[in-house]
Amino acid sequence: MIELKSVTRRFGDAVAVDDIDLTVETGEVCVLVGSSGCGKSTTLRMINRLLPRTSGEILVDGEDINKADPEALRLNMGYAIQSTGLFPHWTVARNIGVVPDLLKWPAGKRDERVDELLILLGLDPETDAIKYPHQLSGGQAQRVGVARALAGDPNILLMDEPFGALDAITRENLQQEMLRIQRQLNKTTVFVTHDIDEALKLATRIAVMDKGKIIQHDTPEEILRRPASAFVENLIGKGDRGLKLLALRSVGELMERYPQPRKREPNADGLKEADSLRFALSVMVWKNASRLPVNSEAGEEVGTVTREQLLQGGA
């Protein structure tokens, strides 16, 4: 658990972070979202003491972080940044292994861990491990950056716009991977972004920031349903709030489940349980269908969802 209590950070006379309170529960993903310069990075960097705070208190699992040794603190907090900050003179494997090395893990254990992470992030332990950062694409470099942050098996993950510099498709892919990895690992995560869609997709709770203050701290659904101010309303966009709400829930939650799974007809198309309601609606509109079958991961037909259900119960 991470607690920020009346934390303020000034640069000279300018206040970058203004008396904020924020609690990140263990295992949750807290996304700080806001326009550029509103103090997101400053907040994040105070948590691992890359920046000292001007006043206030920051506690990790009830302990004031200023009591810990800063290096020891950071070794237990994975850190990934937009510019990746990969060490250009080291191979991918050595980059990922840096924290295990700092923790003085035996070489065998470290190498195993590196391979495991390469696979987890969809990289090839044979060919990609021996590459240098300049030989990677932007997406691959970011994957390595995330793998490096995870390598020491830290309790806490800090990520500063890690996908900000990527093209839309690569970013989308990496967001999916993040969701998958987070379901697997359950790290307490603070994730910084200026992209509200990314925030809605990844967050357990979102903290909307403006001019150094936290305007609203709530679940994505609450943020969409009850924006605390005109600023938040503007940020989420008034026009497609309904669609964004639909995007938050999966087909599995709304569908009518059969008592028994049925055998799927070959070639019949259908939705997956994990698909979002927004996706389901889009498919219905495109195919002009009022009802679609839902298939489980195993490939059996487990239920159906109708257009009526979507429109009435979706948002």
Add this chain to the structure above:
Amino acid sequence: MPLITTLPNPVKSNRVVQALALAALGCVWLLDLGVVQPNRIVSGTGYGLYASTGWLGTGAVISLLVVVFVLATRPAQKRFQVVAVVLTVALMTLPLLLEVLARRQLPEDSGYARIGVGAGFWSLAFLLALMLLETLGQLKASRRFQLSTVLLIVAGWWLCASREGLSSLALIREYSNRSDQFFQALTVHLSLSLGAVAISAMLAFALAVAMVKRERMRRPLLGLVSFMQTIPSLALFGLLIAPLGALSDAFPFLQTLGIRGIGWAPALLALIAYSLLPMVRNTYVALMEVPESVVDAGRGMGMNERQIFRQVKLPLALPVIIEGVRITTIQAIGLTAVAALIGAGGFGTFIFQGLGQAAMDLVLLGALPTVFLALAADAILSALKFQETSK
């Protein structure tokens, strides 16, 4: 488009080698290959290629150049390989031309008579070397291959020079009169210049690190080392005589160490002073140019400042630091020659003696090894830097 670039890269059609071959023909035609001097001081009579070496030598040189010219007309890999081999062998055996000159034109009875190397010989050697360089470049020869070619040629010259037939070459005469002094000069020259580079490298490293850590020290320190660089070298050598002389008068035990107003002590000090600027500047810039995001990431991973410096900043800065050492070493080898003026020894001794006696071959005996040392240092440190960069 991509099809073309993936084709095996052929040697490009190129007129450079041919133009150089023509220039070489002109040079050997117009300039003296060598000079026969009745003794060390008198300037002597010059001999062109034909007068020096007769039909045989003239024929060999001209057919060499014609063959190279013809082979270079068509840009084929095979042809250029032949050209490279031919040029290497020609350069290795070039001093034999002077041996033929000695055999044909040197008066037999005179013990003082000697052969001077003429402008024709130097131009021919220089142009052949340029042609070889161009050919190796066209063939995309690796660094290692180029270096072995150079070593082959040096070995060839060394073998030629140690033959009896060339003992009358003025340069070799000067050398055999002073072979003990020559090796002493080599030792002194190397230890002075390399010692100065080593000491100032350590100093410069400490200064650069201090400048990185404390921004306030940057301007005064850079100002100081730049100021030292602006003092003319002769003046700096001279300026150090008085204080060091006074010091050694005041503390006689310093004299037993050899620290006096003249000699190696002021030379070493001045060399260190000159070496500081390029090294401080390169080391400082290299350390400052390590991307902030990389340092930030290292810190964020949990590295302490020492680990960041040793594992991240230093390795990333190393190529540029080595570049500073390279520049400094070449400069120090050259300046050490001047330090002979205050009695420091080294190859400069021959240069200034030769100038005093108007004996140009003695000047060459000092100048050629100095140039060779500088080129060797350049080659070694460039290779080292290349290796560090490509990691």
